Amino acid sequence: MATKFLTKEKMGVEQVEPALTPPLESLTLPQKPKLGTSKSRKREIPEGLWTKCPSCEAMIFDKELDANLKICPKCDHHFPIGSRERIHSLVETCSFEEMDANMASVDVLGFKGVATYKSKLDAYRKKSTLKDAVVTGICKIGSHRVALGVMDFGFLGGSMGSVVGEKLTRLIERGTEGHLPVIIISTSGGARMYEGMFSLMQMAKTSAALAYHAQQRLPYISVLTHPTTAGVMASYATLGDLILAEPKAMIGFAGPRVIKDTTQAELPPGFQTAEFLLDHGLIDAIVPRKEMKDRLIEYLNYVTVGQKV
Numbered sequence: 001m002a003t004k005f006l007t008k009e010k011m012g013v014e015q016v017e018p019a020l021t022p023p024l025e026s027l028t029l030p031q032k033p034k035l036g037t038s039k040s041r042k043r044e045i046p047e048g049l050w051t052k053c054p055s056c057e058a059m060i061f062d063k064e065l066d067a068n069l070k071i072c073p074k075c076d077h078h079f080p081i082g083s084r085e086r087i088h089s090l091v092e093t094c095s096f097e098e099m100d101a102n103m104a105s106v107d108v109l110g111f112k113g114v115a116t117y118k119s120k121l122d123a124y125r126k127k128s129t130l131k132d133a134v135v136t137g138i139c140k141i142g143s144h145r146v147a148l149g150v151m152d153f154g155f156l157g158g159s160m161g162s163v164v165g166e167k168l169t170r171l172i173e174r175g176t177e178g179h180l181p182v183i184i185i186s187t188s189g190g191a192r193m194y195e196g197m198f199s200l201m202q203m204a205k206t207s208a209a210l211a212y213h214a215q216q217r218l219p220y221i222s223v224l225t226h227p228t229t230a231g232v233m234a235s236y237a238t239l240g241d242l243i244l245a246e247p248k249a250m251i252g253f254a255g256p257r258v259i260k261d262t263t264q265a266e267l268p269p270g271f272q273t274a275e276f277l278l279d280h281g282l283i284d285a286i287v288p289r290k291e292m293k294d295r296l297i298e299y300l301n302y303v304t305v306g307q308k309v
């Protein structure tokens, strides 16, 4: 009997191995699908159509989430958003002229770990259709021409390697030459470990470029989104004339666990959130994603008063 049942289960595929299933278990199996109707319903929902909100646990239809700039319609939780979608939400239609679109990272150190750097790069390029973790270009926001850089957490955790540093430096230099305000929207796990010292050098390089930009009395607005940490936080992300953040974004240098272990102190509630840092003066304003474009225009109007546009 048991052999008969197993043959059925395998959809008529010829049985090569002898059946090992104990007869008792095989007898209970046919009843399971009848009892567990919820199981079969689960299987009917194709993956990638719904997303569970980590804040309010609501199930949100992905198309609804996309149409709402990746913000939970129930509780306003801000999900990560890709660089292309964010650019689309901020700039005037067709005004974005991308710079250095084909600049791609090279495995200079021949990094070998659990996976090689090259295999990681290949996988993320395929997965994200991006070349690296930042998209840069000149665009119009309202009536302002702006040098805009937008990081993407979807590419190796938004880590800053040579390409991220170089693209942002070129963007800032273009801003300096063209007398343009610079806006950088950050999201990053920090320096890219696969590039060792080369990634750390980007902190100095981007900061120096911003210093020249500031010498020309040109404004730089830094926008911090969830999460912005480590080497990026310790360089260009905190050098803004104005530093804005999205609600509840995690912002800091080292993670809370590392700080707790090192200092052996209890961390205050809300530590490393945008709200905590606003209260303590590190950032200037928290701006919800849907208001970001209008608020940037407002700030640009203010910081470019008296400048030739």
Ligand SMILES: [Zn+2]
Binding pocket: 053, 054, 055, 056, 057, 058, 072, 073, 074, 075, 076, 077
């Ligand atoms: Zn929610």
